[in-house]
Amino acid sequence: MSLKPHRHLTHRQLCDVLLADSQETSPRREQMREHLRDCPLCAAELASLRQPLSLFRSATTAWASHTSASCSRTLPALPDSLQSPLRDGISGRRLSRPVVWASAAALLFAAAIPLTLHEHRTSYAPTQETVVPGGHPCSRQIDRVGDEALLEEIDQTLSSPVPTPMQPLADPTAGRSNQIDSTPRKN
Amino acid sequence: MQHTLSGQKYLFPAVVLLRCVPSVLLSGEGALTLLPRRECMSTEALATNLLSETSPAAAIPTPFDDLAAVIDTHRPRIFRFLLASLRDADLAETLTQETFLRAWNSRAAFRGDCSVVTWLTRIALNLVRDHTRTQRFRFWRRVSSQAVDPAEIAAFLPHPDSLAESRFIATEQVAILWQTISTLSPRQRTIFLLRFVEEMDLSEISSVTGIPLSTVKSHLYRALANVRARYAESTRKAL
Numbered sequence: 017m018s019l020k021p022h023r024h025l026t027h028r029q030l031c032d033v034l035l036a037d038s039q040e041t042s043p044r045r046e047q048m049r050e051h052l053r054d055c056p057l058c059a060a061e062l063a064s065l066r067q068p069l070s071l072f073r074s075a076t077t078a079w080a081s082h083t084s085a086s087c088s089r090t091l092p093a094l095p096d097s098l099q100s101p102l103r104d105g106i107s108g109r110r111l112s113r114p115v116v117w118a119s120a121a122a123l124l125f126a127a128a129i130p131l132t133l134h135e136h137r138t139s140y141a142p143t144q145e146t147v148v149p150g151g152h153p154c155s156r157q158i159d160r161v162g163d164e165a166l167l168e169e170i171d172q173t174l175s176s177p178v179p180t181p182m183q184p185l186a187d188p189t190a191g192r193s194n195q196i197d198s199t200p201r202k203n
Numbered sequence: 204m205q206h207t208l209s210g211q212k213y214l215f216p217a218v219v220l221l222r223c224v225p226s227v228l229l230s231g232e233g234a235l236t237l238l239p240r241r242e243c244m245s246t247e248a249l250a251t252n253l254l255s256e257t258s259p260a261a262a263i264p265t266p267f268d269d270l271a272a273v274i275d276t277h278r279p280r281i282f283r284f285l286l287a288s289l290r291d292a293d294l295a296e297t298l299t300q301e302t303f304l305r306a307w308n309s310r311a312a313f314r315g316d317c318s319v320v321t322w323l324t325r326i327a328l329n330l331v332r333d334h335t336r337t338q339r340f341r342f343w344r345r346v347s348s349q350a351v352d353p354a355e356i357a358a359f360l361p362h363p364d365s366l367a368e369s370r371f372i373a374t375e376q377v378a379i380l381w382q383t384i385s386t387l388s389p390r391q392r393t394i395f396l397l398r399f400v401e402e403m404d405l406s407e408i409s410s411v412t413g414i415p416l417s418t419v420k421s422h423l424y425r426a427l428a429n430v431r432a433r434y435a436e437s438t439r440k441a442l
Contacts, residue, residue, distance in 0.1 A: 027427070
């Protein structure tokens with residue numbers, strides 16, 4: 017398309033000039049550039065379009081930088097422990113894993129404790145009738161041994177020919193002939 | 204800034220909670236804390252969080268193995284694109300983090316057919332699309348009510364020591380352009396921003412958006428026609 021001197025650039029041609037790479041060279045582009053040099057109206061029109069676009073870009077870039085910077089200023093500093101994993105790239109993931117697993121194990125352990133207690137309670141439930149409620153298992157065993165000793169002692173007492181309280185009367189001097197019992201007797 | 208967008212209002216806390224679980228397990232100095240949605244994360248924090256994400260794809264080396272460097276290099280650009288597209292700093296920050304998270308998780312799919320920035324921009328654009336698709340009505344109601352004041356953007360114009368009159372004109376120009384962009388269709392706006400803010404080549408835009416080159420050009424012609432019409436209108440009003 018050839019450009020006549022008396023005809024101004026169309027909207028598309030102006031846009032083409034605006035969108036074109038400045039280093040792009042083609043006969044058509046050269047004609048348009050030549051026309052812009054000769055035609056002040058078209059040059060003014062192009063400038064009136066190009067200037068606000070340039071201003072808009074500068075303003076938007078500065079605005080975005082300012083917004084981004086103001087955001088970053090509000091951030092707390094990263095702890096040093098995170099700086100080195102970051103510098104190491106992917107290895108940062110490896111460093112954090114053991115801590116995660118340890119924390120997860122601790123959480124699982126904490127969750128398992130109530131279950132274990134519940135299991136203990138159900139396993140002792142059948143013997144609860146013979147044991148003092150709330151008693152410790154060890155104390156229950158000691159009590160059982162004590163009971164057996166007491167029963168044994170009662171059996172011995174009953175099976176002996178002279179009851180234990182009457183033994184001093186059966187043989188008053190047995191083994192204590194030279195001793196005087198001065199302790200007061202109780203009925 | 205409040206995100207009153209429905210749908211993802213419930214999704215985001217769930218996602219954050221799920222991601223926090225491994226972090227909560229850590230204690231003491233090694234604790235990784237995933238910051239709440241509206242807080243930004245430094246490059247190190249973001250990279251560390253992403254590195255702690257479990258992903259099966261780690262065998263094949265990719266540019267994302269040096270994640271901190273990738274984030275350092277491309278984060279400003281991705282954030283800028285998202286900020287210009289969404290006009291919401293908090294949301295842009297959230298989606299920037301999400302972009303790198305997705306890139307990290309699917310890094311095995313990166314074959315090197317395109318540049319890293321093209322790939323990241325494609326992910327970011329998909330996130331914007333997802334977001335605007337599900338939250339279309341509230342999103343646009345919010346945008347139309349000008350969540351970001353154009354004067355706020357114009358305050359960042361270069362040459363702060365120039366003449367007051369020149370600054371006023373420049374501020375007006377940026378404000379008109381800002382408002383015009385908000386009236387463009389989502390596709391036109393994306394292409395416009397990729398070209399005139401990110402300064403991408405047309406072929407690169409075509410690759411990012413998946414739109415044929417000729418269609419990309421057509422969208423830009425229409426977007427620029429809108430911009431010219433708005434400038435002509437404002438000039439008429441001024442006279």
